[in-house]
Amino acid sequence: xxxxxxxxxxxxxxxxxxxxxxxxxxxxxxxxxxxxxxxxxxxxxxxxxxxxxxxxxxxxxxxxxxxxxxxxxxxxxxxxxxxxxxxxxxxxxxxxxxxxxxxxxxxxxxxxxxxxxxxxxxxxxxxxxxxxxxxxxxxxxxxxxxxxxxxxxxxxxxxxxxxxxxxxxxxxxxxxxxxxxxxxxxxxxxxxxxxxxxxxxxxxxxxxxxxxxxxxxxxxxxxxxxxxxxxxxxxxxxxxxxxxxxxxxxxxxxxxxxxxxxxxxxxxxxxxxxxxxxxxxxxxxxxxxxxxxxxxxxxxxxxxxxxxxxxxxxxxxxxxxxxxxxxxxxxxxxxxxxxxxxxxxxxxxxxxxxxxxxxxxxxxxxxxxxxxxxxxxxxxxxxxxxxxxxxxxxxxxxxxxxxxxxxxxxxxxxxxxxxxxxxxxxxxxxxxxxxxxxxxxxxxxxxxxxxxxxxxxxxxxxxxxxxxxxxxx
Numbered sequence: 001x002x003x004x005x006x007x008x009x010x011x012x013x014x015x016x017x018x019x020x021x022x023x024x025x026x027x028x029x030x031x032x033x034x035x036x037x038x039x040x041x042x043x044x045x046x047x048x049x050x051x052x053x054x055x056x057x058x059x060x061x062x063x064x065x066x067x068x069x070x071x072x073x074x075x076x077x078x079x080x081x082x083x084x085x086x087x088x089x090x091x092x093x094x095x096x097x098x099x100x101x102x103x104x105x106x107x108x109x110x111x112x113x114x115x116x117x118x119x120x121x122x123x124x125x126x127x128x129x130x131x132x133x134x135x136x137x138x139x140x141x142x143x144x145x146x147x148x149x150x151x152x153x154x155x156x157x158x159x160x161x162x163x164x165x166x167x168x169x170x171x172x173x174x175x176x177x178x179x180x181x182x183x184x185x186x187x188x189x190x191x192x193x194x195x196x197x198x199x200x201x202x203x204x205x206x207x208x209x210x211x212x213x214x215x216x217x218x219x220x221x222x223x224x225x226x227x228x229x230x231x232x233x234x235x236x237x238x239x240x241x242x243x244x245x246x247x248x249x250x251x252x253x254x255x256x257x258x259x260x261x262x263x264x265x266x267x268x269x270x271x272x273x274x275x276x277x278x279x280x281x282x283x284x285x286x287x288x289x290x291x292x293x294x295x296x297x298x299x300x301x302x303x304x305x306x307x308x309x310x311x312x313x314x315x316x317x318x319x320x321x322x323x324x325x326x327x328x329x330x331x332x333x334x335x336x337x338x339x340x341x342x343x344x345x346x347x348x349x350x351x352x353x354x355x356x357x358x359x360x361x362x363x364x365x366x367x368x369x370x371x372x373x374x375x376x377x378x379x380x381x382x383x384x385x386x387x388x389x390x391x392x393x394x395x396x397x398x399x400x401x402x403x404x405x406x407x408x409x410x411x412x413x414x415x416x417x418x419x420x421x422x423x424x425x426x427x428x429x430x431x432x433x434x435x436x437x438x439x440x441x442x443x444x445x446x447x448x449x450x451x452x453x454x455x456x457x458x459x460x461x462x463x464x465x466x467x468x469x470x471x472x473x
């Protein structure tokens with residue numbers, strides 16, 4: 001009697017003969033694993049998406065191969081599981097659109113277990129590069145979040161479960177999430193670790209509904225050991241998907257399995273999520289990541305230059321650190337511009353050259369904040385209408401948002417006090433000055449403001465609104 005491994009080898013040869021070497025290499029050699037148990041052929045795929053793709057494209061071919069080699073009573077089952085050694089972190093091989101390979105073999109996205117952002121066409125040898133915790137420069141402001149990430153990576157399923165990291169664009173949330181993934185995979189190779197975005201989760205869920213494969217969906221997402229989900233704020237307002245996500249978190253928590261989430265704001269400010277999901281996200285630990293101070297930004301810039309060396313004056317790097325304050329991505333983009341300038345000119349980048357090159361870059365990306373933008377952002381956060389904001393109402397639920405809107409308008413626009421007062425209900429300039437002064441005093445005193453049914457530090461609310469207005473999100 002043939003061993004299971006011999007049966008697998010014969011099935012592989014049958015598939016190669018049927019599909020051809022190229023198609024077999026694309027879809028089975030590195031993105032799937034075959035196993036024979038009794039009269040059953042099991043095909044393990046690297047992600048739920050690949051599982052469904054193989055089911056749709058190759059179910060008949062697999063069934064015929066199993067019947068020929070194992071016997072007429074054999075069965076075929078497709079599942080998600082570990083791949084062969086060394087293949088688990090490689091995304092699915094995708095044919096190049098320009099190649100002679102048949103176009104109907106190309107999927108719409110890659111293995112999202114390894115590419116939480118969605119995939120682009122790539123070669124079989126390429127793979128996503130996950131950032132490491134050792135490369136993260138926390139600075140004074142983000143030491144707590146960095147320590148929490150390290151603790152989770154060293155002890156998944158411990159007291160910090162779930163861990164929720166939140167903050168503005170480019171503050172390092174995804175870097176920490178990738179760092180956790182990378183360290184857990186290295187330190188605990190036996191654990192099943194899943195990294196994806198909330199949008200990926202939503203796509204898998206809607207696909208499972210469409211194909212009536214919810215049991216398979218539940219099995220894949222509720223049996224992982226560590227679940228890492230980026231951009232959970234995507235679920236805000238998507239009630240059906242949010243409910244499914246809540247049940248997934250509850251199932252993982254029941255079995256002491258680790259969950260790490262990131263969002264662009266505190267879970268309490270995701271006002272369209274259910275209270276149960278919000279409280280569950282906060283039951284472990286919630287850490288805020290803030291924009292780096294100038295010393296940290298300078299170290300980030302220097303690290304970037306060390307990774308991709310080119311001759312540049314230290315004064316030019318200091319200029320970048322002082323000038324680009326919003327997020328790390330801006331810093332990296334500025335360094336890339338200077339590196340390209342050096343490639344073009346073959347000259348060392350001086351501070352004067354940095355000023356000239358980056359000045360042109362800044363002129364192209366200035367975003368003008370208007371009074372109506374401030375009005376919309378405040379109304380959206382506090383659930384008040386524009387008419388209420390401009391009305392004569394003096395209730396706290398209206399007067400506090402109005403006061404904050406005036407402060408932000410003065411801070412982020414070029415409008416005079418009189419223009420702001422006229423926009424917000426034909427008020428005089430002294431009213432706007434008083435509102436600005438009061439908000440500044442409350443921030444200095446670590447005061448709070450009421451958002452829906454919760455009291456929030458005013459500084460956090462101001463930072464959140466400023467980030468939305470500056471980025472247009």
